[in-house]
Amino acid sequence: MQRRSSLLVIGIIMVLLLFFGGAMLVELRGHRQQSVELAENVARVVAQLLKQDIEEYRTLPSLLDAIDDPRNYRHLDEMVRHNLRHNTLKKIKFYNTRGILVYAEKPGLVGQDHSGKALLQQALQGQTGSKVVDTGEYEDAYGVQQESSLIETYMPVRDNSGDIRYAVEVYQDFDPMQEAIQAALWRTGTFLGLMAIASFAAIGYLLKRLNALSHEKDMLEALLPICSFCKKIRSEKGGGGSADQEQWVPLEKYFQDTREIRFSHGLCAECLKKHYGEHLEEL
Secondary structure (H helix, E strand, C coil): HHHHHHHHHHHHHHHHHHHHHHHHHHHHHHHHHHHHHHHHHHHEEEEEEHHHHHHHCCCCHHHCCCCHHHHHHHHHHHHHHHHHHCCCCCEEEEEEEEEEECCCCCCCCCEECCCCHHHHHHHHCCCCCEEECCCCHHHHHHHCCCCCEEEEEEEEECHHHHHHHHEEEEECCCCHHHHHHHHHHHHHHHHHHHHHHHHHHHHHHHHHHHHHHHHHHHHHHHHCCCCCCCCCEEECCCCCCHHHHHHHHHHHHHHHHHHCCCCCCCCCCHHHHHHHHHHHCCC
16 A cells, blocks of 8 residues: 555656646746747837838838948948947848848848848748847857847848848847746746645645555454354455345354464463363373
8 A cells, every 4th residue: 555655646746747847848938939029029110110210311122222332331331220229129131032141230241141041031931030049059150259149030121012122130139038038937936836835735645644544444454343252253245234244253264264364273271271170180
């Protein structure tokens, strides 16, 4: 019984750990997805504001078409840097439909081929996409060290007729969002931890009661109903306890049938004296 109780406890603990671990993982993924969706919304708003600022001079696609002109590049660069100073974005880049970088804050990056980026191709097909890039991944991709993790968002740039002419890449700092996620996970973890403690306490109490009941059962089973006169033991064949199901059997037969114990007979000193005392005196 004790072994089964131990196995039961281990099984319940494993199930609870899997449940709480799964709940934390789902919570983490949910918060991370919410952060990415929030970053996409911010990127859309800022990109629209940047487009409006730029198009006071000329339309964004036409400006990018003539980006080789130093005056156009300088104008775009001034507009981008102005917007970066007044919002939460870190970087802004523009690509043509072939995936070639046509504008970056660092002019030395212009001309790089990024056509292999899945999110960039997705943007050139008309869909916005985002992903979280940690510092190591950023350094591997661009060969530049980055102090914090970023969220990259790629969006299409359309002309007045609605055709996709370019794609814009927007970077946002992920660390503040990650701190908010960690705070939310801490609250969730605390709640789940309290639930786990309460669950373990309830399991401990139930197992303690189970062991107590098992002990009481063993004690009750150890009590044998025995006749006060003939010392026969009551044996219940059917387990119902009714008069037609029970029978009284000699003590030796009961133990032989139920416990497989065989008896060897002898005489104690008192019985020997009581029954054969006069013969002992003759001897």
